Amino acid sequence: MSLKIAVAALAASAQLAMSYQKPAAPAEGLRLIKTSEEDPGQWVTKEEKYKMVKSKKGCTHYIDITNIQDDEVLEVLSTKTRTTVQAVDYPSNLSHVEEANKLIGGSNTDGPQKWLEHLTSYHNRHCESKTGTEAAAWLFKQVQEIASANSDITVEQFEHSDFDQPSIIARLPGKSESLVVIGAHMDSTSGAPSSKAPGADDNGSGTVVVLESLRVLAEAGFAPENTIEFHWYGGEEIGLIGSADIWAEYKSQGKNVISYVNQDMAGYQPSGTPTVITDYTDPALNKYVTLLVTEFTGKAPNSADCGYGCSDHASADANGFPAAFVFEDLPDKTSPDIHTPNDVSAILSTPLSYDTIMWDAVERHIQFAVGYLVEASYLS
Numbered sequence: 547m548s549l550k551i552a553v554a555a556l557a558a559s560a561q562l563a564m565s566y567q568k569p570a571a572p573a574e575g576l577r578l579i580k581t582s583e584e585d586p587g588q589w590v591t592k593e594e595k596y597k598m599v600k601s602k603k604g605c606t607h608y609i610d611i612t613n614i615q616d617d618e619v620l621e622v623l624s625t626k627t628r629t630t631v632q633a634v635d636y637p638s639n640l641s642h643v644e645e646a647n648k649l650i651g652g653s654n655t656d657g658p659q660k661w662l663e664h665l666t667s668y669h670n671r672h673c674e675s676k677t678g679t680e681a682a683a684w685l686f687k688q689v690q691e692i693a694s695a696n697s698d699i700t701v702e703q704f705e706h707s708d709f710d711q712p713s714i715i716a717r718l719p720g721k722s723e724s725l726v727v728i729g730a731h732m733d734s735t736s737g738a739p740s741s742k743a744p745g746a747d748d749n750g751s752g753t754v755v756v757l758e759s760l761r762v763l764a765e766a767g768f769a770p771e772n773t774i775e776f777h778w779y780g781g782e783e784i785g786l787i788g789s790a791d792i793w794a795e796y797k798s799q800g801k802n803v804i805s806y807v808n809q810d811m812a813g814y815q816p817s818g819t820p821t822v823i824t825d826y827t828d829p830a831l832n833k834y835v836t837l838l839v840t841e842f843t844g845k846a847p848n849s850a851d852c853g854y855g856c857s858d859h860a861s862a863d864a865n866g867f868p869a870a871f872v873f874e875d876l877p878d879k880t881s882p883d884i885h886t887p888n889d890v891s892a893i894l895s896t897p898l899s900y901d902t903i904m905w906d907a908v909e910r911h912i913q914f915a916v917g918y919l920v921e922a923s924y925l926s
């Protein structure tokens with residue numbers, strides 16, 4: 547990582563002609579959303595937003611930009627051709643495979659199955675519902691408990707002004723303050739804050755992948771060179787609000803982020819192979835992530851686009867940080883149940899368990915996640 551290059555890239559982007567202006571709000575209490583670079587922004591009611599719940603096909607993805615004040619970020623969100631912030635030289639060979647494989651050997655899906663069963667037991671984890679706040683409080687306690695295996699790890703909640711569901715950040719300090727980050731959104735939806743949304747695949751699965759990777763590193767007493775962070779975001783399903791707040795703060799604090807990898811949907815993979823998402827991500831990081839997926843899962847990933855505002859990597863990307871997204875499968879092969887009451891998992895429930903999750907897919911995502919965190923923790 548060269549800080550000089552990162553600063554130069556930021557300076558270059560500051561010279562972009564700022565042309566995007568938010569349209570004036572026609573009334574109070576509305577939200578401003580964007581569905582593409584060309585979309586100047588539409589002021590809508592919360593109820594109109596709930597109806598736009600994204601699905602794998604058809605529905606429009608949007609980013610809620612109501613709170614975004616940073617002109618540079620607004621410009622990036624409105625510009626199709628943009629210069630990639632190339633801040634990091636990622637290696638073309640992996641150097642700590644043996645160490646990573648040892649740690650991967652300590653991972654399993656026992657915890658993930660138990661955690662996912664609990665996460666899906668809430669009526670929903672909508673960021674504007676009471677159960678969404680309760681689920682976030684449970685997750686915070688769970689992260690603290692898991693992190694307690696290594697007293698160096700700190701865990702904090704990140705509050706948001708728009709809703710009561712705090713995001714969570716666990717930090718394993720390294721010798722350097724450069725950050726290697728993995729994240730997943732914790733919230734779920736099937737529309738309104740009152741609708742049933744167990745959210746097993748979307749995104750209980752990514753949530754437990756990040757939890758298991760924290761458990762493995764914490765229990766092994768892994769001491770990284772770079773600092774590792776584990777993020778769980780609130781408010782993804784209503785326009786990436788939780789991750790937008792966090793990545794805006796990281797930008798304003800001038801944090802040095804080597805890589806962000808997003809985990810949104812990790813439990814449905816009919817092809818047996820994950821997909822590396824190619825849009826709103828960093829091409830050099832994608833190459834490196836492809837190498838990591840291939841090495842640690844034994845499968846060469848597919849690649850595909852997922853569209854404007856499709857998940858939280860877009861927030862890191864818009865704030866100028868190198869972002870990647872390892873998705874469960876090609877976009878047309880993913881779970882048919884997301885954003886419905888049928889996105890369920892209760893594998894431990896007796897006498898009859900029910901489950902839509904492909905646990906071999908979750909396992910692959912865990913293998914990748916642990917491998918990524920170990921390898922990237924040595925990047926310099």
Ligand SMILES: [Zn+2]
Pocket residue numbers: 731748749782810811857
């Ligand atoms: Zn999701």
